[in-house]
Amino acid sequence: MNKEEIEKLSYDFFNKSHSNFVDENEAIVPELSGMRLFDNPLFGFASSKDEEFWNLKNQSVIGEHFMLPEEWLTGAVTVVSFFMPFSEEVIKSNRGNKEVISNQWLHGRIEGQRFVAEFCRYLNSKIIEDGFRSLSPSLDKRFYTTKEDDKGHLFSSNWSERHVAFICGLGTFGLSKGIITEKGMAGRIGSLITDMPLEPTERKYSDIYQYCTMCGACVKRCPAGAISLEKGKIHRICSDFLDYTAEKYKPRYGCGKCQTGVPCERRIPLQRR
């Protein structure tokens, strides 16, 4: 299997899998039955030996608990990261009133995350069928996220989809701490590690915030006041707001106001620096 075949298989899956469309039995309102959750994904590839993975073990980045590709899969050769942009319907619906999370976005966040896991399982199975080994750390029993570690770091995981996306050439961080890709920031990210050799993607940037113009639009969009130009995003404030949405929109939750109605929503914004 090569990169083009991986992309083609994935596009077919995104277009045909029922899980990428809201089921009529789960739709929050009947009109959302059949709504598409994600557009086709964007792929990035990195060598499992890329020294940037080692940098993630620094305490100032993630920490010693970050597990290298080789630690997840002995003999790892390639890390594959994919950005799954939300569909126009999901994104457009959440551009309005920042105090109200749209039903479409709530579906994207919850049923969408279920689809991310399903897609990971599908792609791993196709690579394994082709005679290689493959796993997604986020689905592995060794994966964990602590809400707060002993150094006070919030949501510290032993695998970070956003940092991995950066290493795989998909894009850079934005002020709101999402990844800005060629298809914007509004979407979800997944990854897998395999011993299948695939050519790494060139990183077209050198700075971790290169694609962010620091325009401050996400600061104004955040209903919780969690983002500022001076401090970036304060995870604790965002997390508390998500807890509030979990009560309000039970059994779903979500926000995404910093990813919608902003210049980096669906593209890399024009650079001002």
Ligand code: SF4
């Ligand atoms: S809205 Fe502006 S400041 Fe915020 S992440 Fe996007 S480009 Fe950066």
Ligand code: SF4
């Ligand atoms: S997800 Fe919502 S609360 Fe969290 S930083 Fe973005 S806009 Fe603010």
